[in-house]
Amino acid sequence: MSDDLLAVSGLTRHFPVSRGAIIRRTVASVRAVDGIDFSLARGETLGIVGESGCGKTTTGRMLARLDKPTAGTIILDGRDITRLSMGQMRPLRREIGMIFQDPYSSLNPRHTVGTIVGAPLRVQGVATEHGVKRAVQDLLALVGLNPEHYNRYPHEFSGGQRQRIGIARTLALRPKLIIADEPVSALDVSIQAQVINLLDDLQEQLGLSYVIIAHDLAVVRHISTRVAVMYLGKIVEIGDGDELYARPRHPYTVALLSAVPLPEPVTAGAAAANGSGGSRARRERIRLVGDVPSPLNPPSGCRFHTRCWKARDICKSVEPPLVQAAGSADAHLSACHFPENAG
Amino acid sequence: MELTPEVPGLGEGAAAHQPVLEVKDLRVRFSTDDGVVKAVDGVSFSLERGRTLGIVGESGSGKSVTSLAIMGLHGGRSTQVTGEIRLDGEDLVSASRERVRQLRGQKMAMIFQDPLTALHPFYSVGHQIIEAYRVHNKVSKQVARKRAVDMLGRVGIPNPAVRVDDYPHQFSGGMRQRAMIAMALCCDPGLLIADEPTTALDVTVQAQILDLIIDLQDEFQSAVILITHDLGVVAEVSDQILVMYAGRPVETGPAAGVFTTPAHPYAWGLLGSMPRLDVGKAERLIPIPGTPPSLINVPSGCAFHPRCGYQALVDGDRCRTEVPLLAEVAPVHRVACHLPAAQKREIWAALSDPLSRPEPPPVPPEAVPPDDADLRPGPDQADGGAENGVLAVDVTASEVPGSEAKQ
Numbered sequence: 001m002s003d004d005l006l007a008v009s010g011l012t013r014h015f016p017v018s019r020g021a022i023i024r025r026t027v028a029s030v031r032a033v034d035g036i037d038f039s040l041a042r043g044e045t046l047g048i049v050g051e052s053g054c055g056k057t058t059t060g061r062m063l064a065r066l067d068k069p070t071a072g073t074i075i076l077d078g079r080d081i082t083r084l085s086m087g088q089m090r091p092l093r094r095e096i097g098m099i100f101q102d103p104y105s106s107l108n109p110r111h112t113v114g115t116i117v118g119a120p121l122r123v124q125g126v127a128t129e130h131g132v133k134r135a136v137q138d139l140l141a142l143v144g145l146n147p148e149h150y151n152r153y154p155h156e157f158s159g160g161q162r163q164r165i166g167i168a169r170t171l172a173l174r175p176k177l178i179i180a181d182e183p184v185s186a187l188d189v190s191i192q193a194q195v196i197n198l199l200d201d202l203q204e205q206l207g208l209s210y211v212i213i214a215h216d217l218a219v220v221r222h223i224s225t226r227v228a229v230m231y232l233g234k235i236v237e238i239g240d241g242d243e244l245y246a247r248p249r250h251p252y253t254v255a256l257l258s259a260v261p262l263p264e265p266v267t268a269g270a271a272a273a274n275g276s277g278g279s280r281a282r283r284e285r286i287r288l289v290g291d292v293p294s295p296l297n298p299p300s301g302c303r304f305h306t307r308c309w310k311a312r313d314i315c316k317s318v319e320p321p322l323v324q325a326a327g328s329a330d331a332h333l334s335a336c337h338f339p340e341n342a343g
Numbered sequence: 344m345e346l347t348p349e350v351p352g353l354g355e356g357a358a359a360h361q362p363v364l365e366v367k368d369l370r371v372r373f374s375t376d377d378g379v380v381k382a383v384d385g386v387s388f389s390l391e392r393g394r395t396l397g398i399v400g401e402s403g404s405g406k407s408v409t410s411l412a413i414m415g416l417h418g419g420r421s422t423q424v425t426g427e428i429r430l431d432g433e434d435l436v437s438a439s440r441e442r443v444r445q446l447r448g449q450k451m452a453m454i455f456q457d458p459l460t461a462l463h464p465f466y467s468v469g470h471q472i473i474e475a476y477r478v479h480n481k482v483s484k485q486v487a488r489k490r491a492v493d494m495l496g497r498v499g500i501p502n503p504a505v506r507v508d509d510y511p512h513q514f515s516g517g518m519r520q521r522a523m524i525a526m527a528l529c530c531d532p533g534l535l536i537a538d539e540p541t542t543a544l545d546v547t548v549q550a551q552i553l554d555l556i557i558d559l560q561d562e563f564q565s566a567v568i569l570i571t572h573d574l575g576v577v578a579e580v581s582d583q584i585l586v587m588y589a590g591r592p593v594e595t596g597p598a599a600g601v602f603t604t605p606a607h608p609y610a611w612g613l614l615g616s617m618p619r620l621d622v623g624k625a626e627r628l629i630p631i632p633g634t635p636p637s638l639i640n641v642p643s644g645c646a647f648h649p650r651c652g653y654q655a656l657v658d659g660d661r662c663r664t665e666v667p668l669l670a671e672v673a674p675v676h677r678v679a680c681h682l683p684a685a686q687k688r689e690i691w692a693a694l695s696d697p698l699s700r701p702e703p704p705p706v707p708p709e710a711v712p713p714d715d716a717d718l719r720p721g722p723d724q725a726d727g728g729a730e731n732g733v734l735a736v737d738v739t740a741s742e743v744p745g746s747e748a749k750q
Binding site (some may be wrong): 051052133158159160161173188189190191192193194196197200215217218219222242245254257258259260262263264267285287288291292316327 | 347401402489515516517520545546547548549550551553573574575576577578579581591598599602603612613614615617618619620621624625627628629630631634635695
């Protein structure tokens with residue numbers, strides 16, 4: 001375990017919902033993240049997938065200590081950072097970098113690229129060998145931007161380039177761990193590939209560890225070594241990426257994977273397109289009905305039982321633990337009473 | 344002015360069926376302080392009832408502008424729409440605003456990307472559907488309300504008689520999009536335009552909405568135009584595909600043809616740059632170098648040439664000087680590219696082989712414009728702001744760290 005850069009156990013975040021004008025009292029809590037455990041080895045990439053509201057972003061924010069966990073522990077490099085104060089946290093901020101989703105709102109429009117990328121160096125008072133300007137220009141070159149664009153403003157760049165600026169800023173302090181929250185979802189397909197390749201290259205060059213949060217299952221499979229699937233604040237399945245995509249055990253993972261539209265027309269659809277008429281053939285797909293239940297009042301037992309086609313009585317009452325199901329590979333854990341792909 | 348050949352109607356009975364929508368040489372231009380933005384530059388297609396056309400492209404490729412032009416939603420003196428848009432034989436470009444307004448909602452309807460901003464937060468969902476229905480049908484409120492409840496039920500809203508009085512904020516994202524679809528279909532339009540209908544939704548809800556659109560299309564026999572940047576979504580529901588780049592059609596044909604044997608380097612680039620679940624995990628994605636061009640200064644010749652690695656295979660300087668026309672590579676499958684058809688087949692065969700996956704040849708450096716060009720993005724493309732100077736940066740970008748291809 002000493003090899004792990006990050007170890008998280010029982011991580012929980014409840015947001016209180018209060019009522020009352022004079023006497024505020026907590027009437028309920030949104031259980032955004034409800035006890036999750038995972039670890040991240042050095043140089044590894046963990047992808048976290050799930051639908052909106054599953055708690056993946058809250059998890060990322062807690063890892064970067066932008067939000068304070070309600071319970072649980074986060075151990076970074078052997079040091080418990082769960083309850084450090086702002087002041088205690090500051091020197092450790094060098095170790096954790098964050099890449100945000102929206103390259104438009106995450107860069108200050110009034111600052112030049114030089115100021116933006118150099119800000120972490122100034123805030124942390126890092127001594128640079130040839131001055132901040134030189135350091136920033138090296139960073140810009142590292143992420144594939146022209147160092148001469150030092151004095152330009154964010155609006156002069158396209159979406160993909162802005163994301164590169166954000167990555168350069170994150171790399172300024174040479175963090176060990178980078179948390180990327182939907183790093184490519186705001187970008188066009190062709191640009192998305194450029195940024196994904198850049199993240200890959202940087203990992204190889206600088207030995208970074210990533211936690212990548214995304215809703216796009218194909219993107220996550222491409223960049224992650226391990227993948228965690230979240231549903232309503234819980235990890236329902238976690239394991240080696242290839243293994244998890246090839247043999248998903250949790251029904252929710254199976255449903256998510258089957259819902260992804262593939263860029264390949266269905267064969268019978270080709271017949272229809274050639275003029276033989278009739279309705280289109282469809283891919284075999286598991287249709288989940290309804291929406292994700294409210295995290296204010298999550299279902300009892302297995303949280304997925306309200307939408308699961310395999311649910312039985314035990315699913316409503318007993319919460320399945322996250323364990324290695326029979327027939328699973330090592331470290332491939334799932335939380336289901338009746339796992340898929342058995343045997 | 345070159346005339347782009349239209350996509351012929353698919354199927355044997357094409358001549359017998361009058362297409363619902365015929366677009367011929369559509370051009371949309373916006374005058375701005377920085378120059379004329381050629382947002383759509385010669386698009387033609389036709390669409391029959393019960394058929395789906397998928398328009399694919401990146402931001403700034405003109406796909407949304409095309410759909411807004413069909414709906415007659417470009418207003419103002421600075422916009423110029425030319426060409427022909429025939430809906431059931433009636434030309435919309437020359438029609439009066441009042442006439443287009445009558446047709447909008449009645450014969451053609453649109454679903455937008457973000458259902459929360461497209462629905463009015465102050466009125467109940469039912470009220471908004473009733474309003475849309477009564478504008479076009481002289482019926483009492485009671486009849487219209489029955490219609491609204493009926494439509495909400497058909498799009499899969501549980502307990503529609505009660506939910507009809509709910510406000511948009513009481514609906515989830517997927518339900519709002521269902522309500523939008525109910526509103527769009529309440530007058531049984533012959534043409535439904537869906538502009539990124541599932542982009543704002545989660546993947547499981549996206550699957551529900553796509554299924555719903557297919558089911559309702561079978562039921563109502565509307566023609567559907569689906570606009571999206573997601574190649575997976577298009578493949579799932581479309582009969583015909585139109586790939587756009589910089590306001591021009593670059594490839595068009597039956598879905599099966601375009602996806603199994605794409606013949607334009609841009610289409611290859613799009614397919615190569617997306618991570619896929621259906622094929623083995625690629626070690627490395629093959630991005631398209633550079634960024635989409637400015638629509639004010641569209642590159643000469645083929646608009647894609649600054650990002651294309653196959654120019655050397657074309658005789659002379661044609662890619663840079665001559666705008667390629669759509670030409671047939673297979674029946675009804677047309678592509679605007681100077682590469683000879685045989686060579687295209689060879690290149691695609693190599694590209695689509697999962698074992699080899701060769702990187703496309705690099706873009707010749709002289710194709711990259713000088714770095715001192717104006718950097719500001721054009722007005723209508725905050726994202727596409729693909730500027731000449733910026734291009735120089737991104738072309739090298741994919742090669743900066745660890746440029747050797749991993750096999």
